[in-house]
Amino acid sequence: MKQLLSSRELILSAAIVVMLGLIATRFPGFVAPGNLADVFNDTSPLIILAIGQMIVILTKCIDLSVAANLALTGMVCAMINVAAPGVPVAVIVFVAIALGALLGAFNGILVWKLDIPPIVVTLGTMTIYRGIIFLISDGKWVNSHEMSDAFKAFPRAEALGLPMLSWLAILMVVIFFVLMTRTTLGRAFYAVGGNPHAAVYTGINVGKSQFWAFVFSGALAGLTGYLWVSRYAVAYVDIALGFELDVVAACVIGGIAISGGIGSVGGAVLGALFLGVIKNALPVINVSPFWQMAISGSAIIIAIAVNTRAGRTKGRIILKKAEHAS
Amino acid sequence: MTPESLTPPSPVAPVLRLDRITKTFPGVKALNEVELALYPGQVTALVGENGAGKSTLVKILTGIYQPDGGAITVDGTPVRFRAAQDAADHGITAIHQETVLFDDLSVAENIFLGHAPKSRFGLIDTSAQRHMAAEILRGIGAEIDPDARLRDLGIASKHLVAISRALSIDARVVIMDEPTAALSHKEIHELYDLVEQLKAQGKAILFISHKFDEIFRIADRYTVFRDGQFVAEGRIDEITEGDLVKMMVGRSVDQIFPKRAPQIGETVLQVTGYDHPTEFEDINFTLNKGEILGFYGLVGAGRSEFMQALFGITKPSKGVTKIDGKIRVIRSPAEAVNAGIVYVPEDRGQQGAIRPMPIFQNVTLPSLARTSRNGFIRLAEEFALAREFTQRLDLRAASLDTPVGNLSGGNQQKVVIAKWLATQPKVIILDEPTKGIDIGSKAAVHDFMAELAAQGLAVIMVSSEIPEVLGMSDRVIVMREGRIAAELEGDDLTPETLVRHAAGIAEA
Numbered sequence: 037m038k039q040l041l042s043s044r045e046l047i048l049s050a051a052i053v054v055m056l057g058l059i060a061t062r063f064p065g066f067v068a069p070g071n072l073a074d075v076f077n078d079t080s081p082l083i084i085l086a087i088g089q090m091i092v093i094l095t096k097c098i099d100l101s102v103a104a105n106l107a108l109t110g111m112v113c114a115m116i117n118v119a120a121p122g123v124p125v126a127v128i129v130f131v132a133i134a135l136g137a138l139l140g141a142f143n144g145i146l147v148w149k150l151d152i153p154p155i156v157v158t159l160g161t162m163t164i165y166r167g168i169i170f171l172i173s174d175g176k177w178v179n180s181h182e183m184s185d186a187f188k189a190f191p192r193a194e195a196l197g198l199p200m201l202s203w204l205a206i207l208m209v210v211i212f213f214v215l216m217t218r219t220t221l222g223r224a225f226y227a228v229g230g231n232p233h234a235a236v237y238t239g240i241n242v243g244k245s246q247f248w249a250f251v252f253s254g255a256l257a258g259l260t261g262y263l264w265v266s267r268y269a270v271a272y273v274d275i276a277l278g279f280e281l282d283v284v285a286a287c288v289i290g291g292i293a294i295s296g297g298i299g300s301v302g303g304a305v306l307g308a309l310f311l312g313v314i315k316n317a318l319p320v321i322n323v324s325p326f327w328q329m330a331i332s333g334s335a336i337i338i339a340i341a342v343n344t345r346a347g348r349t350k351g352r353i354i355l356k357k358a359e360h361a362s
Numbered sequence: 363m364t365p366e367s368l369t370p371p372s373p374v375a376p377v378l379r380l381d382r383i384t385k386t387f388p389g390v391k392a393l394n395e396v397e398l399a400l401y402p403g404q405v406t407a408l409v410g411e412n413g414a415g416k417s418t419l420v421k422i423l424t425g426i427y428q429p430d431g432g433a434i435t436v437d438g439t440p441v442r443f444r445a446a447q448d449a450a451d452h453g454i455t456a457i458h459q460e461t462v463l464f465d466d467l468s469v470a471e472n473i474f475l476g477h478a479p480k481s482r483f484g485l486i487d488t489s490a491q492r493h494m495a496a497e498i499l500r501g502i503g504a505e506i507d508p509d510a511r512l513r514d515l516g517i518a519s520k521h522l523v524a525i526s527r528a529l530s531i532d533a534r535v536v537i538m539d540e541p542t543a544a545l546s547h548k549e550i551h552e553l554y555d556l557v558e559q560l561k562a563q564g565k566a567i568l569f570i571s572h573k574f575d576e577i578f579r580i581a582d583r584y585t586v587f588r589d590g591q592f593v594a595e596g597r598i599d600e601i602t603e604g605d606l607v608k609m610m611v612g613r614s615v616d617q618i619f620p621k622r623a624p625q626i627g628e629t630v631l632q633v634t635g636y637d638h639p640t641e642f643e644d645i646n647f648t649l650n651k652g653e654i655l656g657f658y659g660l661v662g663a664g665r666s667e668f669m670q671a672l673f674g675i676t677k678p679s680k681g682v683t684k685i686d687g688k689i690r691v692i693r694s695p696a697e698a699v700n701a702g703i704v705y706v707p708e709d710r711g712q713q714g715a716i717r718p719m720p721i722f723q724n725v726t727l728p729s730l731a732r733t734s735r736n737g738f739i740r741l742a743e744e745f746a747l748a749r750e751f752t753q754r755l756d757l758r759a760a761s762l763d764t765p766v767g768n769l770s771g772g773n774q775q776k777v778v779i780a781k782w783l784a785t786q787p788k789v790i791i792l793d794e795p796t797k798g799i800d801i802g803s804k805a806a807v808h809d810f811m812a813e814l815a816a817q818g819l820a821v822i823m824v825s826s827e828i829p830e831v832l833g834m835s836d837r838v839i840v841m842r843e844g845r846i847a848a849e850l851e852g853d854d855l856t857p858e859t860l861v862r863h864a865a866g867i868a869e870a
Contacts, residue, residue, distance in 0.1 A: 219737050220730045227727055230716035236675065237707055237714075238728040238781070239696030297718045 044291045047342070048306040052313060059317045066320055073198060079312030080205035081106075081260045083305050085279075086286040087212045088253030090304035093287055094229045095242075095249045096296035097147060097154035102257040103279035104165035105139045107271075109261030111169045113187075114178040114271035121184040128187065129262055136258015137251050139165060144250030148243035162280070169273045180269035191267045201263055208256065213301045225249060229296025285332075286311050289339040310335065375438065376401050377566045378423075378454070378535050383432035385418055392418040395432065396592040398585055400535055400566035405557060407581035407598065408570045411610055411828060411861075414587040416570050420539055423568070424456045425449035450476075453534035457524045457541055463512055470495035470508035473527045498526045502556055518549040525556060536560060537568045542576060554580055572660050574603050574865055588612050603867055611828060611857035619833030620812040626836065627651030629687075630820040631703070631789050633672065636681030641667035642844040645681070649789060649820045654811065656835030657824040659864050664844035665824045666708065669791050673705040674698040685788060699728050702788035706778065708797060708824075714778040717767030721759055722748035724766050724777050729784045751780040779810070790814060791822045796830060808834060828857050840864050 060067045085102050092099040109132050116123060116131065139161070146157045180188070191201040198206075216222040227235040228245045235242055265271045290307025292299030314335060318328040376399040385393040393415045400406050410416050421427040422434075425443035433440050436452050443449045463472050470488075471478075473495045481487040495508040504522040512520060521541060528536050538557075542550045557580050560567060571577055577584070578598060586593040586609040593609050629648050636645035642664040649655050657665045671678040674692040683690050683701070690701040698705070707714070715724055725748040726733060733743040748762055755776045759769060766777050782790065792811065796804040811834060815821050825831050831838055837851040840863040848863040861867075 218739050218741070220734050220739060221737060223723060223727065223730060223739065226719055226723070227716050230718045231714075233707075234714055234716050235727075237673075237695055237705060239694065239699045240727075241694070241696070293718075297716065 045300070045302050045306055048290065048303070048310060052306065052310055055310075055313055055317070059313075059321060062321045063317075066317060073202070075312055075316045076205075076309070077199050077202045078316060079308055080201045081264055082279075082282060082286055082308040082312060083205045084208050084256050084260050084263075085283040086290065086304040086308040087208055087301055088256035089283045089287050090290070090292050090299050090301065091212075091216070091225055091249045092154075092246075092253045093284075093292050093294060094225045094296055094299050095246045096229050096232065097246050097249060098158065098284065098294075099140070099143065099250060099253045100155065100158040100280050100284075101139070101143060101162040101165055102253060102283055103276040104162040104169075105136055105254055105257035106261040106264060106279070107273070107275045107277075108139065108165045108169050109136045109258040110265035110275060111173055111178070111261075111271045111273075113262045114183060114265050115172065117184055117187045118178060118182050121187075125186055125190045129190075129259065132258045132262035133255050134258070136261060137255035140250045140252070140254015140257065141247070143254065144247035147250065148247040151243075154246075166273060173271075173273065175273060178265075178271040183266070183269060188266050188269050191263050201267060204259070204263065208259075209301060209305055212252075216301055221245075221248060226297060229293075229298075231297070282311060285336045288336060291339075307339075310339075374401050374403075377437060379435045380419075380423075381433045381435070383419075383422060383429045383434070385415075385422060385427060385429050392590050393422070393429070394590045396587060396590070397595070398568075398592075399595070400568055401583070402534070402564045402566050403561050404582040405561060405567040405569050405580050406583040406585060406595075407577040408568055408585050408587065409577065409606060409610055410587035410593075411826075414610075415590040416587060417539070418590075419587070420456060420537055420568075420570070423449065423454055423535075423537060447476075450531055453532060454537070455528040455531060455533040455535070456537035456539060457521065457528060458539050463520060463524060463527075465511075465513040467512060468508065469499075469506055469510050469512060469515070469523055469526075472512055472523055473498065473508075473530050475527075477531055494530070495526065498529050502526060502529070502559065518552070521549075521553065522556075525560075533565065535566045535568065537570070539570045540572065541569075542571065542573065550576070572865060574606065574867055577606075578603065586610055607858055607861050607865075607867070611861055619830075620809050622812050622815070624654070624815065624836050625652045625818075627818065630685065632684040632687075634682045634684075636668065636671065636678050638667065638671060638676070638678045638844075641676075642671075642678075642841075645846060647839055647846070647849070649822060651818050651820055652815050653836050654815050654821045654823055654834055656831040656838040657822060657841065658826070658828070658831045658838055658860050659841035659847075661826060663841040663864065665841050666793055667844075668841075669705060669793060669822070669824060672698070673703060673791065675705075699785050699787075702786075703791065704728070704782040704785055704787040704789070705791040706782060706793065706795065708793040715766045715774050715781075717774075718765055720763045721752065721757070721766055721769070721777055722762040725751055725780045725784055728781060747784055748780075751784045752777070754783070755780050787819065789820045789822065791824070793824045794826065795823060796825075796827070804830075828860055831860065832857065842866055 056067050065071060085106070089099055089102060112135060113128050113132050116128060143157050143161055146152050147154050191199060193200045195203060216225070224235070224240050224245045227238065227240055228242050232242045264276060286307040287299070287304055288294065288307070289310050290299070290303035290305070292303055311332065314332055315328070318331065323331070378400045380396065380398040382395040382397065383393055384391070384395055396415065396419065398408070398419070408416055408419070418427060422429050425446045425448050428444065434443065435441065441452055464475065467475065470492045474491050478486045479490040479494065492508045499506050499508065499522070502522060502525060504519070504526070506515065506519055506522060512523065515523070541553060557567060569577070569581055581598045583595065584598050584601070584606065585595040586606070588610060593612065627650055630651050631649040634646050637643050645668055659665050667676065670676045672683065672692070674694045674697055677693070683692055685701050692698045692701055692703070716727070722745055726744050729747060730739065733740050733747055745762065752762065757773055757776045757780065759773065766774055769777065795807050795811065811821060811823065823834060832855055837849065838855060838860065839846055840848045840850065840860060842864055847866070848859070850859055
C-alpha cells in the first residue's frame with residue numbers, strides 16, 4: 037500500500053507542480069516563495085480539517101458537521117473573548133479543541149451506540165450546531181472591534197517567517213502522521229475501513245474506532261474554529277457555510293477512498309493544497325468566478341475517476357464464491 | 363433418450379421431468395446427470411446431505427441457474443428456462459427457506475407482483491387485485507388482510523402469502539424449500555393441511571426437508587441425491603427411515619485424509635452451562651491439547667451461533683469458560699484472543715483479510731499489543747513477527763508491504779492463517795474450513811489442520827460434511843436444535859450415527 041499511495045501522492049504532487057508551472061507562465065509572481073507561503077497559510081484551515089475528515093472517511097463514515105462545528109466553536113471562543121478579554125489565548129485554544137472534540141464525540145456516540153448512518157447523523161448535527169450558534173448569539177455578529185488584540189494576533193504571529201496558522205497546520209500534519217502510521221489506534225482506523233467484518237474477528241471494536249475518528253475530526257474542527265474567527269476577526273452564524281464540501285473534496289482528490297480503508301495524511305494534505313492552489317490562482321489569472329467553480333468541480337471528478345481506475349486494476353477475487361456449495 | 367427407464371411405471375405422467383441435468387461451477391460439479399420427476403397431485407421429497415445439490419437444483423428449476431447439460435421437460439415438451447420469468451410462465455413456483463417477499467408492499471401487492479390485473483389504461487387495477495387476493499387467501503383459510511403490510515406479519519403468515527402467490531400464478535409445480543424451518547409446531551400442522559389442499563388441486567409438489575418425521579408424514583415419493591449425484595427414487599411407503607439414511611450417506615466419497623497419530627494431552631478448554639435465550643442451551647464439553655473436536659449438525663443447529671458466543675461476538679446469557687483450568691471471562695473478540703482462542707469464520711472472503719492493508723499489517727493486527735508500547739507500534743518488532751509467521755507458512759510475495767488484495771486466493775488464505783497463528787493461540791476454531799473450495803485445496807487445509815493439532819493446538823472444527831467430520835475428528839459433538847444431541851468417538855463414529863443424532867431419529 038505504501039508504494040501505491042506514494043505513487044498516487046507523487047502524481048498529485050506532480051499535478052500541483054505542473055499547475056504552478058502553468059500559472060507561472062501567465063503570472064510569474066504567483067510562484068514567488070512569499071506568495072506560495074501565503075497560499076499555504078490560506079489553505080491551512082482546509083489542511084487541518086481534511087486530516088480529520090480523512091480519518092473519518094477511512095472508517096467508512098463521513099463528517100458533514102465539520103464546518104458547523106467550526107462555526108459554533110469559533111462563536112463560543114469569540115463570545116468568551118468578549119465576555120472575559122483577559123483569558124489567555126492558550127486557554128481559548130484549549131477550549132476550542134475540547135469543545136470541538138465534544139461536538140465530534142456527540143456524532144461519534146450516535147454512530148457507535150445508536151447505529152445511525154453517519155451521513156444522517158452529521159447532516160442532523162450540522163443543522164443543530166448552526167442552530168445553537170443562532171441561539172447563543174441571537175443571530176448577532178461578533179465584530180473585530182469587540183475582540184481583544186491578543187485574540188486576533190495569535191494566528192498572524194510569525195515565527196521563522198511563517199505565521200502561527202501555518203505552523204499549527206504543520207504541527208497537526210506531523211502529529212497525525214505519527215498517529216496514523218505508528219499507533220495501534222491508527223492501525224485500527226485502517227482495519228475498520230478496509231474490512232469491518234474482519235476487524236471484528238481480530239478483536240477491534242468497529243464502533244469505538246469510528247467514535248474516535250469523529251472525536252479527532254471534531255477536535256480539529258474546533259481548533260480551526262478559533263483560528264478562523266480570530267484570523268478573519270469576525271464570528272457569525274454563517275461562517276464557513278458549505279466548507280464541509282471543500283473538505284470532503286480535498287480528501288477525495290487526495291486519494292482517500294470513500295469506501296474506506298485507503299488514505300493517508302499526506303494524501304489529505306496534497307488534496308487540500310491542490311484545491312488551495314486552484315482557488316488562489318484562478319482569480320489571479322483572471323478566470324471568471326463562474327469558471328472557477330466549474331474548474332474546481334471538474335478537478336474533483338477527474339481525481340475520483342483516476343482513483344477508481346487505480347482501485348480497479350488491483351481487484352482480485354479472494355475465494356471462489358461458495359454459494360453453490362450447499 | 364428413454365424417459366421410461368427412469369422410474370417404475372406410475373399411474374400418471376409426470377408434469378415436470380429433469381433428465382441428466384448437470385451443473386458445474388469452477389472446481390465443483392454441483393450436479394452430475396441428476397434425474398427428477400414430479401407428478402400431479404403428489405408430494406415428492408428431495409432428500410440429501412448438505413452439499414448434495416438440492417439448492418442448485420431448485421435454482422435450475424426456477425430459472426436462476428442454467429444447466430450445463432441435460433433436458434427439462436414440462437408435460438413431455440422440452441423447455442429451457444433462461445430467466446426466472448420463463449419458469450414462472452411454465453407454472454413453476456418456489457417457496458424459499460427465507461421467503462423472498464417485499465416487506466414494504468401490501469399482501470395483495472406481494473401476491474400479484476409481476477402479474478397484477480390491469481385496468482383499461484394499462485394501470486394496475488388495485489381494487490380487482492385486492493379482491494382476487496382476498497379470494498385466494500380465503501381459499502387457503504388464511505385470515506390475512508390483503509391490505510396489511512407484509513412487514514407486520516409473522517413468519518407463518520408470510521409463508522401463507524408466499525403460498526397464495528404460488529396459487530395466484532396458477533402454479534402447477536410448487537417447490538417448498540425447507541418450509542417448516544422457521545415455523546412453530548402448530549404452524550407446521552397448518553402447513554401440512556395446506557399441502558394436502560394443494561395436492562387435492564392436482565399440483566405437483568417438491569418438498570425439500572431435513573426432517574424425517576415430516577417427510578414420512580406428507581411425502582408420496584422420494585428422490586435422494588448425494589454429492590451432486592442421483593441415488594434413488596421411489597414410493598415413500600416402500601422404504602423405512604433407515605433405508606433413507608443409508609441412501610443419503612452411502613459409502614463415503616473417496617477422499618483421502620491425513621493419517622494422524624493424535625497425541626492428546628491435558629484439557630485446555632472447558633465449557634460449562636452455555637445458554638442463549640434463542641440460539642442454544644446447556645452446552646458443556648471439554649477440549650484437549652492436540653485434539654481435533656468436530657462439531658456436526660444440520661444447518662441451523664446452533665453450532666456457529668455457539669462458537670460466536672464462545673468467541674465473544676454474541677453474548678450468552680450464562681456459561682463459564684475455563685482455559686487451562688482458569689476461568690476466563692470473554693465478552694469481546696479481543697478478550698477471546700487474549701485468552702488464547704481464535705476463530706476462523708466460515709466466510710473467509712468477507713471476514714478474513716483486510717485487502718487494502720499490507721501483508722505485514724494484516725498478520726500483526728490481532729497481536730499488535732505485543733509489538734507496541736503505550737499504543738505506539740514498534741515497527742521493527744512488528745516486521746519481525748510478520749516475517750516469522752509468513753515464512754513459517756511459506757508465503758511467497760515480493761514484499762511484506764504488498765497489499766493483501768494483490769495476492770492470489772491461496773496466499774491470501776495463508777495471510778489469514780498466519781495472522782491467527784501469530785497470536786499464539788491455545789484453541790483454534792475453524793468454522794466450515796473447506797466450504798466451497800475445490801478438492802485440492804481441501805486436502806491442503808486438512809493437512810494443515812492435522813499439523814496444527816500435532817503441534818499441540820486444540821482444534822474445534824465446525825463442519826457439515828460427513829466425510830470431513832469422520833476423516834478429521836478425534837471426537838465429534840453432534841448438535842440438534844441448539845442442544846448437544848450426542849458426543850461420539852471411536853466405533854460410535856459412523857455416518858449413520860451422525861445423521862441419526864443430527865436429525866433426531868430414534869435407534870432403529
